[in-house]
Amino acid sequence: MARNAVQFQKGxxxxxxxxxxxxxxxxxxxxxxxxxxxxxxxxxxxxxRYAVCGPRKLFQCSACRHQTSVRAGTVFQASKLAATQWFLGLFLLTQSKNDIAALELMRQLGVK
Ligand SMILES: [Zn+2]
Known part of the structure; x- marks a missing residue:
């Protein structure tokens, strides 16, 4: 029986x-x-060139003064979840051998 490389990849x-x-x-x-x-x-x-402003760590362009965040334009935009919760959720999703139920993810992360 052929060995499935996906099942043996390093996690x-x-x-x-x-x-x-x-x-x-x-x-x-x-x-x-x-x-x-x-x-x-x-x-x-x-x-x-940029400066980092305020507690939200906005990046302000030194040339045009436009402010942006590292989350702008990503799936994390407008989310109030902490980055650590997002990362942990993504870890649980990707490390699960099969799949993970939304309710299980909610329980693991402590969010609703
Ligand atoms: Zn600019």
Missing amino acids: LSLSAFQARYGTEEQCHAALVAWRWPEGFACPRCGGQ
Whole structure:
């Protein structure tokens, strides 16, 4: 019987996940790195210089003063859930061998 490579791919343990994405700062840094792998680029003018403003960590372009967040234009936009909850939900979805019920996900994350 042929060995299914998908079933034997290396996963990420819960403890390794928590060490990598356990805090809001770690999740924010990961989102920034995935969103702008070559450094920040203003969505309006393409400028690469910026300042980070306020508790929401908005990126303000130094050229045109346009403000954007790392979540803008993503599935996380307008969500009030913490990034750590999003990341944990995505981890549970992707690490489950079969699938995970919405109610089970709600229980695991403690959200409604
Ligand atoms: Zn700009």
